Amino acid sequence: MKRKLHLILTLLTLATGSLYAQSKLDQDRAAIRSLGGFYKVTFDYGETFAPDTAYKNHPQYHASGYEWAVVEEESPKKIVIQHILVTGDSSVIKHWREDWVYEENKIVTFDKDNTWKTTALKTNETKGRWVQKVFQVDDSPRYESIGTWVHVDGRHEWHSECDSPLPRREFTKRNDYNVLRRGNRIYITPTGWMFEQDNQKIIRSASGDKLLAREKGYEEFIKADESKFNYAKTWWKTQQPYWTSVRQVWDEVYAQHAQVKLKGKTDGKLLYERLFDLADRSTKERWDAAKCKVETRKVIDGYLVAI
Template sequence: MKFLNLILVLSGMITLNANAQTKVDAPEDKLEKDRKAIKSLAGFYKVNFNYGEVTAPDPNYQFSKPYRSHAKEWAEIIVDEPKRIVIQHMLAIDDTTVIKHWRQDWTYEDPNIMLYTQDNAWKKGSFTAADVKGKWTQKVYQVDDSPRYQGFGTWSHVGGHDAWSSETDSPLPRRESTVRKDYNVLTRGSRITITKEGWMFEQDNKKVVRTPQGDKLLAVEKGYEEFTKIDPKTFAYAQKWWTNQQNYWADVRNVWADVIGSGDTLKVKTMANGKLLYETLFSLGDQSVKEKWTAAQNKEKVKTALQPYLSK
C-alpha cells in the first residue's frame, strides 16, 4: 500500500510539473512581451551593415561585390500606444551633421497594409482578422517618410530569446538603387532578434525581375545589420536637432497618412523639378524651424510640395 501511495504521489508531482512547464501565457502577457521587445529596438547604436550575394540560378551570373559599411544610429520612440509603437531613426554623421533616417511603425493585428508592386508604386492590401491575429506589422518608411515596405509576423519569446520575422516585397535598397538596373523588386525575408548588446536585423533577400509575364529570380543575398549599444553622448547634436525638427516631421507624417489613405494605389517619384523628394522636405523643415511655422502652415506647405512627386 505504501508503495502504491508513493507511486500515486510521484505521478501527481510529475503531472503538476508537466502542467507548470506547458503553461501558456495569457494573451495580455504575450502582448506585453511583444511590446517590450519592440521598444527594446530603440537606443543609441553603432551599426554594421554586411550584405553579400550567395547564389543565383544562372551559372554565368556575375556576383556583385559584397557591401560593408557602418554608422552611428539613434532610434527614438516617438509614439507609444498599446497597439502602435513608432520608432524614428537618426544617423549621426559627426558633431554637426545629422540625417533623419528610416522609420518603423509597429501596429498590432492591423488588417491594412501597403504592398509594394514595382517602379516605386504600392497598392493597398486588406487581410482578415484571422490573417493578422496575434501578429505585428512592421511598416518601414523612407527618409522622406514615403512608404518603403510593410510586412507582418508573430513575435516569439522562446527560451528568453525574442524574435520576429516576415517576408514582403520592397523597392531596391538605397545601396543599389542608383547603380543597378538589372532587377526591380527585392523580396525581403526579414528576421529581427534581440541580443544582449542590442539587436540583429538578418535578411534573406531575393533580387527579382518583375514583368507582366511574371517574376524571374536574379540572385539571392544574405544581409546582416548588427545594432550594438554605445555611449549616448555621441548623439548630443542629433538629439538637439530632433528637438527642433520633431513637430515639423509630425506634420509631414500626418500629410502622408492623408495621401496614403486617399486611394487604393500610390506611386511616388523620387525626383521632380530637379530636386529629390527628401531634399525638398528637408529644406522645408529647416525653413519651418527658422520661421517658426504653425502646424497648419507646415501641412499646407508640405501638401503643396508633395504634389509634383505623386501620381495615382
C-alpha cells in the first residue's frame, strides 16, 4: 500500500512539474508575442560616467516616432518580429528585426570591425532560456544575447548582456570607441513595453578592452492608434515576400561561415542601400522567390570579407 501511494505521489509530482514547465514556456511566448503591435516610441540616452575625468559627456539623445512591430513568424520555439518605422503618412522604412529562439545551441557574437563569430553553447547554458537575435535594417547581423524570461509578482521581464557595434545614432558621428557592451532589460508595461539599457562604450584593441564611458538608455514603446499604420500595412504586404528571401539567404551565409566580416561601402554604396533598391525592383518586376534569392546572394557576397 505504501509503495502504491509513493508511486502515485511521484507521478503527481512529475505531472505537476511538467505542467509548470509548459506554463512557463507559454508565459515566455506570450510575453515575447506581446512585443508586437502598433507603438509610439521614444528614445532617450545619456552618458553617466567616464573613468577619465577629462572626458566630456556627449549631448543627451532624444528622438521619437511610430513603429509597427509585425509578428512575422511563429512556431513553438521561435518568434520573429519585424519592426517597420513610420516616418509620415506615406513614408515608411524597414527597421530592425528580432528573432527569439528557445534553447538555441549557438550564438553569434560581435568582436569588432564589422566581424561576428558563431559560438556553440552548452546545454546547461541554454536550458529554459531564449536567445534574442537582433538584425540591422538589411537583415545583416547586429547582436545576439541569451537570457531567461522571469514572471513574478505580475512582472514579466528578460535580462541579458552582449557586445554590439556602435548604435545607429552614433556610428556615423564618432569613432572614439568601437564596441557597445549592452546591458539589456526588456519588460512589459501596462501601456506596452520598455527596453532599458545599461551600456558600456568600449575601446577594444589587441591589448584588451578599455572603458570609455557608461550610458543609460530607455526605449519606451507605448500602444498607438492602429489607423496611423494603414499605409505601412499596404507597403509591407508588397515588400514582405522579398525580405523573406533575404532572411533565407542570410541563414545560408551563417550556415556556411563560422565568422562573418562585412565591408563598409562597395562602389560608394552601403549594403542596406543596395538591398533596399533590390526590394523596390523585386516588387516592380514581380520577381519570384528564386529570383529574389539569386539577386540578393550576389549583392551580399560582394560585401563578405574572406577570413
